[in-house]
Amino acid sequence: MFFEWQGTQPVTLRCIDKYHETTDTVSVKLADLSESLLFEFKAGQFISLGIEIDGKMEFRAYSLSSLSGEDCLQLTIKRVDGGKVSNYIIDKLLIGDTVQALPPAGEFNCIDHPPKMHGGKQKALLISAGCGITPVFAMAKQWLSNEQGVDIEFLHIARSPQETIYFDLLETYHSVYPDFNLKLLLKNCGETLYPEGRLNTEWLQELVPDFHDRTVYLCGPSQFMLDVHHYLNELGFEMANFYQESFTPTDTKGANVSNESAQIFVPDFAKTIDANKGEALADALESAGLPLIVACRSGICGSCKCKVSKGSVSSTSHETLTPEEIEQGYVLACSSTIESDLEVQIG
Template identity: 60%
Template sequence: MMFQWQGTQPVTLRCIDKYRETDDSVSIKLAALDDTQRFDFKPGQFINLGVTIADKREFRAYSISSLPQTNYLQLTVKRVNQGRVSNFIVDKLAIGDEVQALPPTGNFNCIDHPPLPRSSGTKVLLISAGCGITPVFAMAQHWLTQQPEVDIAFVHIARSPLATIYYDQLHTLAAAYQQFQLHLLLKHRGNSNCHQGRLDAAWLQQLVPDLKQRTVYLCGPHQFMQDVQRYLTALAFDMNHFYHESFTPSASTTAEVTPQNAPAAKVSLNVPAFGRQLDVTAGQLLADVLEQAQLPLVIACRSGICGSCKCKVNQGTVHSSSQGPLTPAEIEQGYVLACSSTIETDLDINIG
């Protein structure tokens, strides 16, 4: 039986397994309370996971690394410096604990953006660093089990073998599938048979000489992704065959940026559904204001990616740096992403 999500409302899942991947990361498996139910999603997508810390529910976005049609969702979580949720999951979440989750979502997946066949066949290049390996690992497993004709080159960047998430699983896949070519580029190779160095255009060309014949899927830290896009451009790669994802916020989506035409003055924020009227300062991030007021808005990725913090502006204006998950119809109706919108004038909004 397929698991039924409750619209946009969080559902309860239970942690049924937890194990360490590296010194600073763990994988967890989450199942429905009726653990016979199976989950459907598109490989590469993520869920917004909610945990309760000090009597406050916190949501963050984590990619799914397991395959669809199984009775659990696997997430891999890496410790982040001062990361409130990631550190709680790594250190304190236990088997049997219950968490909250929103439905799988995300445009970065291999179903909505499948690799296109070329004259040399259907080929992909997966590039990742750190915990960015999770969505592309799910894609690789999908192609190996469902579309074995897809030729996969997998380039992953890490510090060392011990710091490489899924190190053993990757080598197992490379040994088992001829169409899976693994290239680990490590800062400290140790005694492994991996490559050592820092990724650049020359390394990409050396590791994957036919990269121009492939569809590229990229995930990792923000600066890493910017660097890889620059390398691909330098190599004259056709960016129409390029897809990427990142949960690392850029400065433009996390800083409080006051548009030049916004007065540095007090304005009002009205949330009529909750009977709240707040005095705020123009230029503040809408998500921060709503969170500080303890209004029930899910703020997960904080990067303008997941869409969980969608609000409707009935009156007033905001300056938005990201509209990625919103449809043209939603934008026309006045929806914005609170995590990517700074307040310009008096506002009247709906949340939820």
Template identity: 50%
Template sequence: MIAEDFDTPVALVCTEKWHETPDTVSFVLACPENARRFQFKPGQFASLGFEINGKVEYRAYSISTLPDQTMMKFTVKRVEGGKVSNHVVDSLNSGDIVQLLKPQGAFNNVDCTHRGRVALISAGCGITPVMSMTADWLSRGDVDIVFIHIARDVLNTIYYEELLHLNAVHPSFHLKLLLKQAGDSSHTQGRLDQNYLLQLCPDILERTVYLCGPEGFMQDVTTYLEQIGFQMDDCYQEKFSAEAMGMETFSPVSDSSNSPVTVDVPGFGVSVEAQKGELLLDALESAGVPVIAACRSGICGSCKCRVEQGQIEFSSQETLSEEEIRSGYVLSCSSRIRSDLKVSL
């Protein structure tokens, strides 16, 4: 199975699972029938479907391993109230079936070119995509890497032992951990700011930056880079916010005006009453339409559908082509209902 060659879910088996930190687990997925290899670009994510209470729930998670292997590793951090993250941390077991959709994402080390020297800056679960990039670059030995990661303490540093190993065996890999509480470790203690950024990577102006972490963290780092005169064309960010970092995002609260509308989905024999301002995804799910919603933030494209009649207001067209947009396709997780609709999947 070549992962770039399918558009429908593929059933994989969880072959292994372990804790990275007290609230974060990693797990391995493989094809149950053979040892075919998966192709993707290092740094990309994939939408995974987990059966929870009789329903398959999809979320998108970054792939943290190399392409062209017979397995894929993912890392998920518990989110308070998160249906899928809590299921994965508490209940996913070896032997369980997980559905996989085609890997995607513009944040990768193939499309995001570098200048030979890079600075990877991550926080929390933002480490997962840059770890895949790192493994790829180190396998080829042609990139000098400064790896800056921000965490609470050693115990809560994802891939901690693996990072120490890479730092010990690869001369081109330079680990820079900044911990809120360094304890008795030799790592730097503090909160990232402009001065710490330059301390951890004095030649950052000469490097290409790959940035991934919580939205506020990325905004802060972007500000620091701009303040020191960094050429921002050489800074790539993971725009997929929480999901791509192994966390969950939730649909924004509807700004309903309490005016009822009707959403018709003839292909599934469904007609459901909704409210103006309600997310189209919420209306489709409430009607039992089997729409796949992985990221719920307008990035992955899995919830794409076509509005044949009616008006919507969208906040993202991230993965849609110009032809699809002209044909009426929208991302249901980022589209609010403004009138009666006729929709097809």
């Protein structure tokens, strides 16, 4: 039997395992409370995870690193400077604790965007750095488990073998699966034979000479992804065959906020909020203590969907909204800024 998600409502899952991948990274496994139900998702997607911290439910988006069709979901989470939820999970979440979760989401996946054929075979290049390895490794596992015959070049950038997430597993895959070709580029290779260096156009061509023949899937820190995008453009790569993870939280606080005031009426809670034009709608609703889930903060997970029934906002993303929902006035609060007095419905 498969696990049934509850639409936009969070479900409760239990942590059934937790272990360190590196000194600053843990993997946690989440399962149904009572039954061994199977979880379905598209490899590369994420879930929005809710943890209660200091009496408040905090949601954040994390990529899934497990295989679809298993009886648990695995997340691999790295410590972040000032990261309230990530660091809490690493330091305090215990096996047996419960968490809240929203359904898998995300356009960055290998099901909707399969690798193209070249020479009679599908060929993929997975490029990652740091915790960005999580969704692309899930893609590799998906292809290998289905015996799809995808030729995989797996290029990962890390500081050292000890700081490479899934290091032992990557080496095992490289030795066991003929279609999985591991290319590690390290700052300090230690006692290994992996090359040392910083990824650039020269390294990309040397490590994956046939990258032009492959579909590229990229995930990592923001600047790293910008750099790789630049390298590929510079080398004349066909960018129609390029996909990258896009949830990088946008800091909207204080950005383009004017001194001109606006009011937001939320009839479901009989509440009127004082705000400023140019302010992110999510920030205004959160500051008022309203129960809005804001997980990815980059307009892709859909957790903060609400309906603007009066007034206007300026939106930079409609990622998870249907044309009908947009026509009805639904917006993503994290990527919408206030332009006038508003009436908003939450949920």
